[in-house]
Amino acid sequence: MYSFSYVKPGSVEEASGLLSNSEENKVISGGMTLLPTLKQRLARVENLIGLEKCGLEKITLEEGVLKIGAMATHDDVSISKLVKAENPAIAELASQIGDRQVRNRGTIGGSLANNDPSACYPAAVLALAGIIHTSKRYIKAKDFFVDLFETALEEDEIITAISLPKPEKAAYEKFPNPASRYAMVGVFVAKFEAETRVSVTGAGEGGVFRCREIESALSNQFLPESLSDIDIPAEGMISDIHAEADYRAHLTVEMAKRAVAKSLAR
Amino acid sequence: MKFYGGKSVTDVALTINNKKHIQNVPDHMLLVDFLRETLKLTGTHIGCDTSQCGACVIHVNGKSIKSCTMLAVQADGCEITTIEGLADGDILHPMQQAFHENHGLQCGFCTPGMIMTAIELIEGNTDITEQQIRHGLEGNLCRCTGYQNIVKSIQEAARIEHH
Numbered sequence: 001m002y003s004f005s006y007v008k009p010g011s012v013e014e015a016s017g018l019l020s021n022s023e024e025n026k027v028i029s030g031g032m033t034l035l036p037t038l039k040q041r042l043a044r045v046e047n048l049i050g051l052e053k054c055g056l057e058k059i060t061l062e063e064g065v066l067k068i069g070a071m072a073t074h075d076d077v078s079i080s081k082l083v084k085a086e087n088p089a090i091a092e093l094a095s096q097i098g099d100r101q102v103r104n105r106g107t108i109g110g111s112l113a114n115n116d117p118s119a120c121y122p123a124a125v126l127a128l129a130g131i132i133h134t135s136k137r138y139i140k141a142k143d144f145f146v147d148l149f150e151t152a153l154e155e156d157e158i159i160t161a162i163s164l165p166k167p168e169k170a171a172y173e174k175f176p177n178p179a180s181r182y183a184m185v186g187v188f189v190a191k192f193e194a195e196t197r198v199s200v201t202g203a204g205e206g207g208v209f210r211c212r213e214i215e216s217a218l219s220n221q222f223l224p225e226s227l228s229d230i231d232i233p234a235e236g237m238i239s240d241i242h243a244e245a246d247y248r249a250h251l252t253v254e255m256a257k258r259a260v261a262k263s264l265a266r
Numbered sequence: 267m268k269f270y271g272g273k274s275v276t277d278v279a280l281t282i283n284n285k286k287h288i289q290n291v292p293d294h295m296l297l298v299d300f301l302r303e304t305l306k307l308t309g310t311h312i313g314c315d316t317s318q319c320g321a322c323v324i325h326v327n328g329k330s331i332k333s334c335t336m337l338a339v340q341a342d343g344c345e346i347t348t349i350e351g352l353a354d355g356d357i358l359h360p361m362q363q364a365f366h367e368n369h370g371l372q373c374g375f376c377t378p379g380m381i382m383t384a385i386e387l388i389e390g391n392t393d394i395t396e397q398q399i400r401h402g403l404e405g406n407l408c409r410c411t412g413y414q415n416i417v418k419s420i421q422e423a424a425r426i427e428h429h
C-alpha cells in the first residue's frame with residue numbers, strides 16, 4: 001500500500017470540502033472494496049476521508065418511507081427491526097452479502113457508490129425505484145446507475161442515505177458464486193399497486209438493468225408460472241469462466257421465478 | 267515485517283483485550299500489522315491478506331472483522347478482542363476448550379480466526395443448527411479441510427453455553 005493520510009471529518013459538508021480539494025482524495029466507508037484495491041496498489045490516494053464520524057448510519061422512517069443511512073452496514077440493515085417490518089426483502093438481501101465479516105464492515109452507501117456489476121444492493125434500489133440522497137441533491141435510481149463501476153455521482157459528491165418505497169410484495173434471489181458469494185445473477189422483484197418492477201444484477205454487461213420481458217409477464221399475473229415460457233436474450237449478458245451469457249439469461253428467469261415464489265410465501 | 271514508510275502518523279487510543287493502549291501509528295498501517303508487529307500479538311494470523319481466508323478475524327466492538335482489511339487508525343476508540351484475550355490464565359475459553367476436546371484443529375493456522383468467528387456466531391443463538399454453523403463459517407477457510415471437527419466443536423460450545 002502506498003502511504004496516505006487518514007482524515008475523519010465530523011460532517012458531510014466537511015467531507016465534501018476535503019473531497020473537492022484534490023482528485024487524489026477519496027472517501028472510504030466500509031472499505032471492503034477500496035482497501036483491497038489500495039493494498040494491491042491498483043489505486044493511490046493522498047487523503048483517505050473516513051465517514052465514520054459523519055452520523056450517516058441511522059435507519060429511520062421519514063414521512064412513512066424507509067430511509068437507510070449510507071454508513072449503515074449490511075449487518076445493521078439485516079438485523080434492523082424497522083427494515084424487517086417495512087421491507088423484509090432488503091433485510092434478507094443484506095443478510096446474504098459476502099460473509100459475516102464483510103457484512104460487519106461493508107455499507108449500503110459504499111456498495112451503491114462502487115456500483116460493482118455483481119453487487120446485490122443496486123438490484124433492490126432500482127427495482128424499488130429508490131432515491132439516493134447525496135451531499136448535493138436527490139438522484140432517482142434510474143438516473144444513478146450509469147455503467148460498470150460508474151454512477152451519476154460527481155467527483156465531490158457523497159451519498160448520505162437511500163430512501164426505499166414500500167412494495168406490496170418483494171423478494172431477492174441470487175445465484176451466488178460458489179467461492180466468493182457475489183451474485184452471478186441476482187434478481188429483485190417488487191410488486192407495487194400500479195406496476196411490477198424487476199431488476200437484475202450480476203448479469204448485464206452494462207451493470208444492473210430492469211428486465212421488461214419479466215416485468216410485463218408478471219404484470220398480468222404475479223405468479224412464478226407466469227414466467228414458464230419466458231426466454232431472455234443472451235445478448236448483452238456477461239460471459240466469463242463462471243457462466244456463459246446464455247446460462248446467465250436462463251438463470252435470470254429462474255431467479256425471478258424463485259423470487260416471486262418467495263415474495264408470495266411471506 | 268512490512269515497510270510502513272510515509273509521513274502521516276496518528277495517535278490512536280484503543281482497548282485491546284481489556285488493556286488500554288495509546289500508540290502512534292502510520293495512517294496506512296493495517297490493523298493486523300499493528301497487532302502483530304507493533305504489539306507482538308501474533309495469535310492473529312495473516313493467511314491470504316485479501317480478506318478471504320479469515321485467519322485474521324478479531325472482534326472490534328463485539329463484531330467479528332477481518333483485521334487485514336481495516337486500518338489501525340479506523341480502530342481508534344474501539345474495544346478489541348483477539349485470540350490472546352479469551353483465556354483466563356490457564357483456563358481456556360469454552361470455545362477454545364471445545365476445539366481442544368473435539369480435535370477442531372489440525373495444523374492450527376486457521377484456528378484463531380475460526381474461534382473468533384465461532385464466538386460471535388453462537389452469541390444469542392445457542393440453538394444454532396449445523397447448517398447455520400457451516401453457513402456462518404463462510405468467511406473462514408481451513409486448508410486442512412478439517413471442517414467436520416470444527417463444526418462439531420462449535421456445536422458443543424453452543425450446547426455448553428445453552429445449559
